[in-house]
Amino acid sequence: MTFFNFIVYVVIGVSAVLSYFVLANWAHDYLVGKFSKKNLQDSIFRPWIFMAPALIILLVYLIYPVSETIRLSFFDNYGREFTGVSNYVWALNDSDFRQSILNNFLWLIVVPTTCTFLGLTIATLADRVWWGVFAKTLIFMPMAISFVGASVIWKFVYEYRGAGNDQIGILNAIIVYFGGDPHAWIAIPFWNNFFLMVIMIWIQTGLAMVIFSAALRAIPEETLEAARIDGASEVRIFFYIIIPFLSETIVVIWTTITILVLKVFDIVLAMTNGQWGTEVLANLMFDWMFRGGGDSGRGSTIALFIMLGVIPIMIWNLRRFKMEQER
Amino acid sequence: MSEIVIKNLNKYYGKNHVIQDVSLNIDSQSFTVLVGPSGCGKSTILRMIAGLESINSGTISIDGNIVNDLSPKDRNIAMVFQSYALYPHMTVYNNMAFGLKLEKLTKDEIDSRVYDAAKILQIEELLQRKPKQLSGGQRQRVAIGRAITRKPKVFLFDEPLSNLDAALRVQMRVELAKLHDQLDATMIYVTHDQTEAMTMADKIVVLDQGKISQSGSPMDLYHNPKNLFVGGFIGSPKMNFIKTRILKKSSQSISIDLLGQKSFLLKKTSTNLKTGDEITLGIRPEHLKISKDLKNAWKGKVFVVEKLGSGTFLYLDKEGEPLVVETDGDSKIKVGDTINVAFNPDKCHVFNANKEVI
């Protein structure tokens, strides 16, 4: 029955879209032909007809939520009373918020850089050994796992049982095997941030590696040979020829992962829920927005801070994209 | 003096024996062209000289030193690739200076070398551009400039003109020849185009399936091809080949069957030949003459007329490949005419069943 419904909805949806375009186009031609002497092809209305659905969707699902979030950030916890900038004042003085900003920065510095570096290194080296394909497959695999799924896996890796018990977490098991003391890794302030970052790196390195691999293939062999004849060592070739060749790719990967990291949420939620000094903005926002009765004012304020972080990167990305198009 | 000596060079790609026992001397300051059809191993030899490809057996020496185990940069060579292989993110200046910077030359020395090369190649205005902003011909000049600045003993060119259009190719051909005179360097040039080989080379090395088929001066190869392959490869349009057999052999001459029309007497012979042997007669289009003379002649029907202005090529119908005859540019012969063609017996090449000349 559900399947049948599904089919019906798809058919209705597709035909509605189709008939919108056909009918609107037809109506446009009819009206323009009636009131204007100009060539139908030159009509300035036609692009708008075709863009309208997309624009409306953009408006409803993007512009409205953003403006509503901005509005809510100036209101109280129920969104009823205007409170000025009090939410912002609260945020800047809140220790959790400060901690989150700090941690987000830490993530931002460590994760994209590490992923890009590891991805590039692995892609370069994997082409030189016979088991490269096997290694690349292994490293790519985590890409298929969701952040929450990955967190569950790594929770087991970091799992801690009191000294004397059998350690079921592999990290502690190894340490105990070599005579060390087990630790509750994700509860060690500051360092636990890095243990969480490892999860993101574990997942995203595969992506970076695959894209770098493809980009490396695109470098013409003869250019590298020319450099070899020019007297460049392999290391120099890597830094002076290969890296510049990959600069676009590096930027793309780095920004993609940066944006992902700014929004990091699932991993922190699943691993520590922000305890032990691992709080990040997205989790903090979720906390305020939906837990303990909910505070749409403070939640929105935090959301805006996240957006503030993403916007510069987005603008920079768009500018770069435009420049590429113009070249 | 020989600059480069190659001895019994062999190269395998897996089971594929790509270079088969090639031995070759290349004179200092010569312009040597390796020519042959695609896949015959020209690039492989060049790349082995450059040090980009490993050697399975045999030796290559440059300037008296065996370089088999030297890296490319220690061989005192420079190479120009078909794809230009410029560094896309560097300006023309930096493309040309890259090798010099690695050699740790002083800034002034680099500057003067780059400007000198740019001047020779007339690319001074392009120095601050990126390769992307250059035309194919300009890119190739930069690639050549990059080679010049390093002042190598030996220049290696791998089909450098193949990506250019016909007019530019002719122009660059002349400029490369001029460059060779200017630089007094040894140049080894690889091409599949026999015209390039004929026009530029001091010495041509014709390669066929990984072996040297024949080497010598362009005119030597043109007039005295050692085998059917060289005869057919050098010269444009191709040498005419006529499959036939020996009718009678005497001590001084052989008489052959010429396209079934006439018994034809050649003042060539060999002890290895006997009456009844299959041979191939080769003659170039320019050595066939339209005349009334019926001696050593053949009548055929014209089915294509190619007018080039300076000359006319007539394609005569015969069994197998057509017979091509070169005649004056203002010839009045039309398609469908039957003409009498006289063979110049002194210019005939006779190849035995093993495709070797006798």
Ligand SMILES: Nc1ncnc2c1ncn2[C@@H]1O[C@H](COP(=O)(O)OP(=O)(O)O)[C@@H](O)[C@H]1O
């Ligand atoms: N890297 C390679 N691996 C396997 N076979 C190759 C390789 N490079 C060239 N060959 C083979 O070696 C032969 C000679 O190649 P090459 O020297 O490039 O010919 P060309 O005379 O056209 O320059 C060809 O048959 C080619 O298929």
Ligand SMILES: [Mg+2]
């Ligand atoms: Mg080649």
